[in-house]
Amino acid sequence: MDMKAHSAVQDGSAGPAASAAGIGRFGALSQRILSGGLVRLSAAIGTVATGAAVGVAAGLAAAIALAAPGAALAAYPEKPISLIVGYAAGGGSDFIVRSLAPFIEKELGGSARVIVMNRPGAGGEIGFAAIADATPDGYTIGLINSPNVVTIPIERHARFSLDRLDPLYNLVDDPGSFVVHKESPFQTLADVAAFAKANPNNVTVGTTGIGSDDHLAMLMFQRLTQTQLTHVPFPGSADAHRALLGRHIQVTSMNIGESARAREGDPIRILGVMTEKRSEQAADVPTFKELGFDVKMSSLRGLAAPMGLPPEVRTKLVDAIAKAVQHPEFQDIARKAYQPLRLLPSDQYAAELKTQEATFRTIWKETPWLK
Secondary structure (H helix, E strand, O other), rough: OOOOOOOOOOOOOOOOOOOOOHHHHHHOOOOHHHHOOOOOOOOHHHHHHHHOOHHHHHHHHHHHHOOHHHHHHHHOOOOOOEEEEOOOOOOOHHHHHHHHHHHHHHHHHOOOEEEEEOOOOHHHHHHHHHHHOOOOOEEEEEEEEEEEHHHHHHHHOOOOOHHEEEEEEEEEEEEEEEHHHHEOOOOOHHHHHHHHHHOOOOEEEEEOOOOOOHHHHHHHHHHHHHHEEEEEEEOOOOHHHHHHHHOOOOOOEEEEEHHHHHHOOOOOOEEEEEOOOOOHHHHHHHHOOOOOOOOOOOEEEEEEEEEOOOHHHHEEEEEEEHHHHOOOOHHHEEEEEEEEEEEEEEHHHHHHHHHHHHHHHHHHHHHHOOO
């Protein structure tokens, strides 16, 4: 298997991760066996009535073996696994799962296939809901992004809830950044703040949707600077970045892994990164805190399944993911693409999401981000 090959994509989304969006460097337990076993069991019982005792014994033994849940589980996966991404093709979320999918296939063994499917919209809610609503059989998993997966059910009546998702493994922890076009008059964060203060609602900021880390970071900056910015949500970071390149918006709030990769070939300037210390992905970029704006924000990106997977299937899937993320070739791909890996097994990942949920519920009570 060519481990650099990207998984197939459906629903008209593009193929290879980095080039999918066409924007330079940035755009980048089945029940069938069980049912069959029961049919065979019924047929075998019918054979009893014919008096063919020897045939009955053999038929019953085979049928019972086929009907046993273990037989069905042993075959997993016997068909392609859909991996849903709640954002458009070409962004950081899309890139990391397309890069990882071939390694998961290898670890699952046999003829396993993982097909990435983009379900963008509503800040990730459409994709998250598709994961939560799927049959918990191991054939639908997906990428969930925090804080979106946490904040969306807090801010509105959502089509999913966090307790309907089973966190399997976290992959990335990607801090936020503010980006402008290289020809923008904004050279620093202070320039943005000064212009916004003098021109309320005249600075447009692109994000990946309401309640996203990008949006919350924009609101934090807005409150700190006592300014009023204009929020422009997009289906994904690739779309927001494309709008920035076309000079349709003035600022993009996006993760540093995405902006650091983008600046290799696109005319952009990263004004600051939202971390306590400078990011390894862009060590030359100052932190917001260094520049006098104490804004810290990042996005976890990890794999999840609908709650209720059969234990044997879940174990096999989690083990395959855990081995895949440790593969040196995958880690090299992630490093070269500025993806800041933070590998958390299921229990640690679930605990991190619960902590975030409690934090954002408190923030929502004090300062709702929709008001």
